[in-house]
Amino acid sequence: MSIKVLALVGSLRKGSLNKVLVQTAAEEAPAGMEITIFPLNDLPLYNTDVETAGLPESVVALHEAIKNSDAMILATPEYNGSFSGVLKNGIDWASRGGGILAKKPVVTMGGSPGALGGTKAQEHLRAVCLHLGMYLLPKPTVAVPHFGKKIEDGKLTDDQTREFIGGQMAAFEEWINRFK
Numbered sequence: 001m002s003i004k005v006l007a008l009v010g011s012l013r014k015g016s017l018n019k020v021l022v023q024t025a026a027e028e029a030p031a032g033m034e035i036t037i038f039p040l041n042d043l044p045l046y047n048t049d050v051e052t053a054g055l056p057e058s059v060v061a062l063h064e065a066i067k068n069s070d071a072m073i074l075a076t077p078e079y080n081g082s083f084s085g086v087l088k089n090g091i092d093w094a095s096r097g098g099g100i101l102a103k104k105p106v107v108t109m110g111g112s113p114g115a116l117g118g119t120k121a122q123e124h125l126r127a128v129c130l131h132l133g134m135y136l137l138p139k140p141t142v143a144v145p146h147f148g149k150k151i152e153d154g155k156l157t158d159d160q161t162r163e164f165i166g167g168q169m170a171a172f173e174e175w176i177n178r179f180k
């Protein structure tokens with residue numbers, strides 16, 4: 001059976017290492033799991049005035065993509081000890097879609113050039129997922145340290161990390177199926 005997973009990446013830059021993580025997850029995912037990235041580039045900053053005037057097209061597209069997904073991946077860099085404002089803005093807009101995030105199976109991942117792999121960012125992100133009533137995969141978590149050294153030409157080259165991400169996706173599949 002196919003599983004549609006929507007991924008949000010909290011970095012807008014073309015060469016984002018966290019985007020490579022999600023691409024690796026797509027490559028290592030179990031057969032039948034389809035992972036698509038929804039780009040957050042076109043979302044305006046959240047503003048209730050904008051929302052009241054009529055939802056921007058990009059926000060409507062985000063809401064539709066979430067409704068049409070079975071599960072979500074949230075991938076984030078660590079910025080100043082937390083997850084990125086870009087991702088928070090995406091989550092804030094998503095949370096204005098009439099409860100579409102509640103009960104949605106979700107997994108977080110991230111990496112950083114530092115020694116800790118952005119674990120603090122994910123702790124904060126995971127707290128937000130729980131606040132929203134999302135069904136957060138308890139473990140394994142993916143936080144990749146010294147990230148830059150493990151990527152060549154936009155590909156994650158470290159076999160151990162690839163395997164670990166594959167393992168997380170296998171656990172995620174099992175987790176998603178619990179709620180189907």
Ligand SMILES: Cc1cc2nc3c(=O)[nH]c(=O)nc-3n(C[C@H](O)[C@H](O)[C@H](O)COP(=O)(O)O)c2cc1C
Nearest residue numbers: 011016017018019077078079080081112113114118
């Ligand atoms: C404003 C800013 C703050 C950052 N703060 C942290 C941090 O607290 N911890 C960390 O490990 N890396 C930090 N970094 C480094 C990012 O983890 C690194 O730039 C990462 O590659 C960004 O993710 P991306 O490759 O997906 O764009 C920071 C980078 C920026 C631009």
